[in-house]
Each structure stands twice: as structure tokens, then as C-alpha cells.
Amino acid sequence: MCGASIAAICTSTPALAQDVDAAAVLEELAAMRAEMAAMANRIESLESELETAQQVAAQANAAAAAASESAAAASESAAAAGDTQIAFKGAPEIKGESGWSFKPRGRLQYDAGFVSSPDSTGRPDGFGNEVRRARLGVQGDMPGGFGYKFELDFDGTDVAITDGFLSYATGDVEFVIGQHNNFQGLEELTSSLSISHMERAAFTDAFGFERRVGASATYANDAVLVQGGLFTDAVDDLSNKNWGVDGRVVYFPKLGETQLHFGGSVHYTDLESGMTVRYRQRPAVHFTSERFINTGNLGASSEFGFGGEVAIVHGPFHATGEAFWQNVDRPGALTDPTFFGGYVEVGLFLTEGDSRGYKGGKFDRIKPGSPVGEGGAGAVQVNVRYDRLDLNDGGIIGGTQDAFLASLIWSPTDWTRFMLGYAHLKYEDAVHPTAGGDTSYSVDSLGVRAQIDF
CATH class of the missing domain: 1.20.5 (Single alpha-helices involved in coiled-coils or other helix-helix interfaces)
Structure with a gap:
């Protein structure tokens, strides 16, 4: 078991x-x-x-x-607009977003000197002085190719508009509407800041060249300038029915270091019924009110003028000249006179490296190569000129003036200038006879100018 x-x-x-x-x-x-x-x-x-x-x-x-797209857009916008920039060109020039800019501008010219005429003419002469020009204004650009300029002149008693216009530029063409220079010629269109004597050529003032209200167009490239416009009258003289057409063509090639200038202009003014014209001129300075040639008031229905201009600038040397004919259409069977004015001039800089400025079909400011304040002495220039004005024609005896002028100009900086000018003027058929009835005699004038602009 x-x-x-x-x-x-x-x-x-x-x-x-x-x-x-x-x-x-x-x-x-x-x-x-x-x-x-x-x-x-x-x-x-x-x-x-x-x-x-x-x-x-x-x-x-x-x-x-x-976020990346927003940053890129912001970057592109910033690149396009840029930050507000302030540059100094005689005065602050502020450039902001989308093409806006703003620059104050102004000039002050103070003249003094003497005029000597034959005592027996009974004309007051001797010392004179004045504020020749005192201007304040603004200019700048606006988005879309637009620009603006507005400037007032203060002569001690009155205030007048010199420039007041709106412009639009596209490509090589600029359109201007408002009060501005019509296109009378080289001497008239060169700024008073850059002329080579105390006053412009005698015919420019005698024939009434001035800024007027109108609309114009200018085409300009590297060597060709075409200008034309339709004008009424100066803003202080409105309103009347005067109107006119002005045109100018300039060819200004540069051959190496040599600047050439060839031009011509044409002018027509239709005058309101009952209007008169008067041609006269001072003895090469403005601080005297005396005129020794004078047509007196002439009834006129229109004016027609045409002129030619030529200039060369090569290093320290320049030469220039103009000729102008002014025809007056008088009413009825009255003879239509044609008056003449013109000048020739040569100039030379005594300071090394300096030259007369030229830009866009007219003379420009002097820019010293060694200005005061930068270790230099500025630019020194001498000029001599022969100037003729003939106001005798068609039964009108306004007189003739042959002037021999010399000037010494010191430009310490781009924006400052001092001038000494002398003129010896010979008259025929002067409107102020001597005690013996002589209308052929000489007058001398001496002037100095202190100038600053911004």
C-alpha cells in the first residue's frame, strides 16, 4: 500500500x-x-x-x-517715407514723409553811394542809400510732384508779393501757375543775388520786365530749355484786361570745362484800351529817383519785343551779351516806334579755382572754393560792361544812354556778398537840359552793396 x-x-x-x-x-x-x-x-x-x-x-x-508681412510692409513704408531730415542750405530745409519739404528763404540788400550830374541841370544828386531788397518767404515740395513758393518784398513803405505760385513737375516738364517771372532773357531771369553789377542791364527795367500772374510750361534737359506762358499783369496792377504771351528757347551745351549759352526770346502784350506805356531808366543805381532818359507816357494798344542772348563761362573767365528790340503799336495813324537796348560784358575771378555759377539757362550764385570761415578768403571777381539804351525812334525823343560800368565783387561765402560798382554814363537828347540848353552831357554814379540771403 x-x-x-x-x-x-x-x-x-x-x-x-x-x-x-x-x-x-x-x-x-x-x-x-x-x-x-x-x-x-x-x-x-x-x-x-x-x-x-x-x-x-x-x-x-x-x-x-x-507679423513678418507687417514688418516687411512697415520696412517698405519706412524706406519709402524715410525719417524727417533737416539739411542746412543757407537756412534749414525740412524734408518729411511722402515728399513734403519746407524751407524758409529771404534776402537783404542794402545800397549806398553817390550820383554826380551837371549842376546846371538842377537835378538833385549826391549821397543816397536804401534797402534795395528785403524779402521773406517759403518754398518747398508736396506729394505727387507739386511744389510751391511764396515770397514778400518789404521796401520800407509797402509790402508786395514777388513770387506766389504753385508748380507741378513730371519728367522733363514743369508747369507753373501764379505770379512768377515770364521769360524775358538771361539778365532778367538771373537772380538779383547773382547779377554782376548793382542793377541789371538798362533795357530790362526800361521796358518794364517784371513778374506777372499767369500760367507757363518749361521743358528742360541737359542742354535745351524751352519756356512759354500766357500772362496777365503784375498782381499789384490787377485787375485790368492786359494780357500777353512770352516764349524763350535756350541751347546751353557744355564742351569740356566750357559752358556755352545761346538763346532767344519773344514777347507780346495786348493792352487794355486807353492804356499808356512809359520807358525810362535811372543812372545805373536805384537809390536815386532821377531819370535822364524818358519817353514820357505814350498811348499804346500793344507791345511786341524780341531779343537774343549769348554767354560763355570758362574757368575764372566769363563773357555775356544781349540785345533787345521793343516795338510799340500806337493807336490811329501814329508812328510805331521801336526802341533798343543791349549790353556786352566780360568778367574775371582773381581768386584761384573760382568761377561764375551757371545752372539751367541762367547764371547762378557764386560758390567760393575757399570760403571765409574755412581758412579761405572767399571769391573776388571784377567785371566790365558796355550798356546802351536808345529811346529815340518814330518821332519819340526819349534820349540815349551809353554806360561804361565796372564792378568789384567779394563773396566771402555762398550766402554773403559785397559789391562796389562805378558807372560813367553819356547822354544824348537827355530830358533834363543844362542851363545853356545842352542835352548832351555825362553823369557818374558810385555805389556799394552789402548782401545776405538764405
């Missing part, structure tokens, strides 16, 4: 071992299933987190792209 029990025990041991191994496997499988379920849950959670992260990243990328 004992053996049978032992055999039974021995026989059941493998079955028990198999049961134990199966339970362990089942436990391991259950654990593995639990781990796999946990992993699946974790993967699902990670997938959800990844999807959320991708959404956030997409939103961040979109925001970054929008």
Missing part, C-alpha cells in the same frame, strides 16, 4: 507542474495585456497631444507669417 501511494504521488507531479506553468503564463499574458493597454492609452494620449501641438504650431506659424 505504501508503494502504491508513492507511485500515485510520483505519477501526479508532472500534471501539477503543468498547472503551475499555465497559471504563470496566464499571469504574464494578463500583465502584458495590461501593459499593452496602458501603452495604447499612452499612444492615444500622445497622438492627441501631438495633434494639439501641431495646431498650436500652425497658429504660431500663421501669426509669425502675418
Whole structure:
């Protein structure tokens, strides 16, 4: 019996071992299933987190792209507009966004001197002085190619508008409307800041050249200038029915270091019925009111004038000249006289490296190569001129004036100038006879000018 029990025990041991191994496997499988379920849950959670992260990243990328576009647009706008800039060109010039600019401008010229005429003419002479020009104004640009200029002149008693206009430029063409210079010639269009004697050529004042209200167009390239306009009268003389047409053509090539200038102009003015004209001139200075040649008032229905101009600038040397004829159409059967004015001039700089300025069909300011304040002495220039004005024609005896002029100009800087001018004037048919009835005599004038502008 004992053996049978032992055999039974021995026989059941493998079955028990198999049961134990199966339970362990089942436990391991259950654990593995639990781990796999946990992993699946974790993967699902990670997938959800990844999807959320991708959404956030997409939103961040979109925001970054929008910010980048805004920054680029702002950069382009800033590049286009630029910061407000202030430059100094005699006065502050302020340039702002979208093409705006603003610059105050002004000039002051003070003259003094003497006039000597024959005592027996009874004309007052001797010392005289005046503020020749005192101007204040503004100029600048506006968006779209527009520009503006407005300037007032104060002569001690009255205030007058010199320039007051709006301009528009596109390509090589500029349009101007308002009070501005019509196109009379080289001497008249050269600024009073840059002329070479105390006063411009005699014919420019005698024939009434001045700024007028009108509309004009100018075409300009590197060597050609074409100007034309329709004008009424000066703003102080409005309103009347006077109107006129002015045109000018200039060819100004530069051959190496030599600047050439060839030009011509034509002018027509239709005068209101009953109007008169008067041609007269002072003796080369403005601080005297005496005129020794004078046509007196002439009834006129229109004026027609034409002129030619030529100039050369080569290093320190320049030469220039103009001629102008003014015809007056008188009413009825009256003779139509034609009067003449013209001049020739040469000039030379005594300071090394200096030259007369020229720009865009007219003379420009002198810019000393060694200005005062920068270790230099400025620019020194001498000029001589012969100037003739003939107011005798068609039965009109207004007289003739032959002037011999000399000037010495010192320009310490671009914006300052001092001038000494002398003129010897010979008259025929002068309107003020001597005590003996002589109308042929000489007059002398001497003037000095101190000038500053900005």
C-alpha cells in the first residue's frame, strides 16, 4: 500500500507542474495585456497631444507669417517715407514723409553811394542809400510732384508779393501757375543775388520786365530749355484786361570745362484800351529817383519785343551779351516806334579755382572754393560792361544812354556778398537840359552793396 501511494504521488507531479506553468503564463499574458493597454492609452494620449501641438504650431506659424508681412510692409513704408531730415542750405530745409519739404528763404540788400550830374541841370544828386531788397518767404515740395513758393518784398513803405505760385513737375516738364517771372532773357531771369553789377542791364527795367500772374510750361534737359506762358499783369496792377504771351528757347551745351549759352526770346502784350506805356531808366543805381532818359507816357494798344542772348563761362573767365528790340503799336495813324537796348560784358575771378555759377539757362550764385570761415578768403571777381539804351525812334525823343560800368565783387561765402560798382554814363537828347540848353552831357554814379540771403 505504501508503494502504491508513492507511485500515485510520483505519477501526479508532472500534471501539477503543468498547472503551475499555465497559471504563470496566464499571469504574464494578463500583465502584458495590461501593459499593452496602458501603452495604447499612452499612444492615444500622445497622438492627441501631438495633434494639439501641431495646431498650436500652425497658429504660431500663421501669426509669425502675418507679423513678418507687417514688418516687411512697415520696412517698405519706412524706406519709402524715410525719417524727417533737416539739411542746412543757407537756412534749414525740412524734408518729411511722402515728399513734403519746407524751407524758409529771404534776402537783404542794402545800397549806398553817390550820383554826380551837371549842376546846371538842377537835378538833385549826391549821397543816397536804401534797402534795395528785403524779402521773406517759403518754398518747398508736396506729394505727387507739386511744389510751391511764396515770397514778400518789404521796401520800407509797402509790402508786395514777388513770387506766389504753385508748380507741378513730371519728367522733363514743369508747369507753373501764379505770379512768377515770364521769360524775358538771361539778365532778367538771373537772380538779383547773382547779377554782376548793382542793377541789371538798362533795357530790362526800361521796358518794364517784371513778374506777372499767369500760367507757363518749361521743358528742360541737359542742354535745351524751352519756356512759354500766357500772362496777365503784375498782381499789384490787377485787375485790368492786359494780357500777353512770352516764349524763350535756350541751347546751353557744355564742351569740356566750357559752358556755352545761346538763346532767344519773344514777347507780346495786348493792352487794355486807353492804356499808356512809359520807358525810362535811372543812372545805373536805384537809390536815386532821377531819370535822364524818358519817353514820357505814350498811348499804346500793344507791345511786341524780341531779343537774343549769348554767354560763355570758362574757368575764372566769363563773357555775356544781349540785345533787345521793343516795338510799340500806337493807336490811329501814329508812328510805331521801336526802341533798343543791349549790353556786352566780360568778367574775371582773381581768386584761384573760382568761377561764375551757371545752372539751367541762367547764371547762378557764386560758390567760393575757399570760403571765409574755412581758412579761405572767399571769391573776388571784377567785371566790365558796355550798356546802351536808345529811346529815340518814330518821332519819340526819349534820349540815349551809353554806360561804361565796372564792378568789384567779394563773396566771402555762398550766402554773403559785397559789391562796389562805378558807372560813367553819356547822354544824348537827355530830358533834363543844362542851363545853356545842352542835352548832351555825362553823369557818374558810385555805389556799394552789402548782401545776405538764405
